[in-house]
Amino acid sequence: MRIVIVDDNKTNLMIVEKILQMAGYKRLVLLSSAMELYDFLQLDAPDPAEVDVDLILMDLMMPEIDGIEACRTILATERFTDLPIIFVTAMGDSNKMAEAMDAGALDYVMKPINKVELLARIRSVLRLKQEKDLRKERDKRIQYELDLAKQVQLSMLPGPIQKEDVTISAVYQPSFELAGDLYAWYQISPHRYGVILLDMMGHGISSSLVCMYIYSALKDSITSLCDPEAVMIELNRRMNQLHIDSLINYYFTAIYFVLDTEKQTIEYVNAGHPAGIAIVDDEVKLLEEGCCALGFFDEIEVTKGVISYERGARILLFTDGLSEWLEEEYEDAKVKLISCLQEEGMDPAALLQRLQPSCELLNPQKDDICLVMIATQ
Secondary structure: OEEEEEOOOHHHHHHHHHHHHHOOOOEEEEEOOHHHHHHHHOOOOOOOOOOOOOEEEEEOOOOOOOHHHHHHHHHOOHHHOOOOEEEEEOOOOHHHHHHHHHOOOOEEEEOOOOHHHHHHHHHHHHHHHHHHHHHHHHHHHHHHHHHHHHHHHHHOOOOOEEOOOEEEEEEEEOOOOOOOEEEEEEEEEOOEEEEEEEEEOOOHHHHHHHHHHHHHHHHHHHHHHOOHHHHHHHHHHHHHOOOOOOOOOOOEEEEEEEEEOOOOEEEEEEEEOOOEEEEEOOEEEEEOOEEOOEOOOOOOOOOOEEEEOOOOEEEEEEOHHHHHHHOOOOOOHHHHHHHHHOOOOOOHHHHHHHHHHHHHHHOOOOOOEEEEEEEEO
């Protein structure tokens, strides 16, 4: 426990020092000005060392730099944002004391010093600092665990596919440490591919955990059932198995389709998701057929859409984070996306990079952004 005492009056320094020593505080630093305090804290050092300080007791009225200015300067330094400061002053001006508290001090003690009052205020402020330190340590631990969970989450996402008959790739730009967007694709047979993009309600840990639960069901559902209608019904059943408190109705939107490069067909279901864009034989088609979002009802009615192509197909799936992000810049986000998709050779990362610079200036990203692009050869 180290306490720094700052006062330009040596007698006041000695009085406070004796009071604290008698109360059992042994690690005391006595300074006579704000400049000495700055030097001790290494405020101007280019590469400051760690300074062990738990509390500053500081006079309000000091020459050159007064306590209020010193308080603002210290607390504005990132290393000392939470450092508690108590003013010890003879000034009784209530406006000045209000200004001192507005500068960030936690408390003040009037001179002549009442020993009982000073020690009580010190104990109170140090308890508060201890609680803050414990909370910061807990937050640091939680952040570490969130970072680890994020790495696990990202590691589960599939890598791109580039084969003779199809190319599948994606770009994912989460707005939070843990996100509720998820994509996956599986080769069902030599010429059939199941592709899904889903968007879980909400953000953070709870949405991510629900998302991972659904992810655990994806591979079996897609590879065994294959058919888009059957897969969506199964995922809705899995979602309802969670038995989540009815006050928090978790649900997700999704688009799932089966691409058959031999039969040249795209069979899909859209479960309340932004319509995917397909360019087939130079004609634009929207993937709109389907059902409601999954998780709302025990039983759902599903309608499957089927698109055939002859010369080739390019498909873009995206979450609403992208369309909402584009709204401020483009009158119709879908028109802009179609225009980009029509450019041969553009992948999801290039598409997002094309859109990103102007959008970020007008409308910073508030939601997860995910794009999945599929092109037949």
